[in-house]
Amino acid sequence: AQSVTQPDIHITVSEGASLELRCNYSYGATPYLFWYVQSPGQGLQLLLKYFSGDTLVQGIKGFEAEFKRSQSSFNLRKPSVHWSDAAEYFCAVGFTRMYSGGGADGLTFGKGTHLIIQP
Amino acid sequence: EAQVTQNPRYLITVTGKKLTVTCSQNMNHEYMSWYRQDPGLGLRQIYYSMNVEVTDKGDVPEGYKVSRKEKRNFPLILESPSPNQTSLYFCASSLSLAGGYGNEQFFGPGTRLTVL
Numbered sequence: 698a699q700s701v702t703q704p705d706i707h708i709t710v711s712e713g714a715s716l717e718l719r720c721n722y723s724y725g726a727t728p729y730l731f732w733y734v735q736s737p738g739q740g741l742q743l744l745l746k747y748f749s750g751d752t753l754v755q756g757i758k759g760f761e762a763e764f765k766r767s768q769s770s771f772n773l774r775k776p777s778v779h780w781s782d783a784a785e786y787f788c789a790v791g792f793t794r795m796y797s798g799g800g801a802d803g804l805t806f807g808k809g810t811h812l813i814i815q816p
Numbered sequence: 817e818a819q820v821t822q823n824p825r826y827l828i829t830v831t832g833k834k835l836t837v838t839c840s841q842n843m844n845h846e847y848m849s850w851y852r853q854d855p856g857l858g859l860r861q862i863y864y865s866m867n868v869e870v871t872d873k874g875d876v877p878e879g880y881k882v883s884r885k886e887k888r889n890f891p892l893i894l895e896s897p898s899p900n901q902t903s904l905y906f907c908a909s910s911l912s913l914a915g916g917y918g919n920e921q922f923f924g925p926g927t928r929l930t931v932l
Contacts, residue, residue: 706856733923739926740906740923740924740925740926741859741906741908742923743920746920787859803861803864806851806858806859806860807858808857808858809858
């Protein structure tokens with residue numbers, strides 16, 4: 698079965714500093730990988746996704762992530778964080794469920810990393 | 817505007833009193849899903865539906881029911897809520913293409929449920 702590990706429960710970064718959030722996955726086939734962000738009191742918003750091709754993926758809000766197959770990782774980065782980036786970040790791996798009518802795609806999430814921005 | 821809506825957004829209830837949380841999407845998505853989010857546990861899938869009248873259990877289905885009679889709606893039913901079902905619930909939807917395309921899931925705003 699697939700799984701996602703986000704090793705850091707909390708990360709504190711100073712405003713303007715660079716950020717890297719770690720994500721490791723386990724999946725038996727070519728992974729489809731996602732990063733979602735959840736701002737306080739809000740739902741989940743997709744930051745970026747990797748399906749295939751270029752291993753460096755650009756997303757919204759200045760975020761990027763790099764897929765490294767050899768390390769089973771999909772780390773999220775941002776060169777300079779803003780106070781508005783304070784949120785919960787979730788990494789997820791997509792997988793396919795097969796059923797009698799065909800296939801359907803699901804997501805398995807990591808437990809999240811809580812990002813705190815210091816002024 | 818393309819969106820997933822959930823109602824109610826907040827609910828406080830008592831043990832054993834049946835409740836339904838509604839979920840509706842206007843994107844003609846085939847796949848819909850319910851998750852619960854608990855501190856330190858991330859999001860865990862409760863139930864999912866591949867299409868109308870096709871549903872299946874996720875990772876934590878105990879104590880929940882769902883139905884999918886129309887493509888746009890996917891209500892979550894708690895027949896006899898208990899305090900351990902106090903949580904933040906999210907509904908999500910996506911296009912569903914066979915073959916593992918990993919379609920983006922669109923999430924509703926969440927329903928915060930407290931069972932006393």
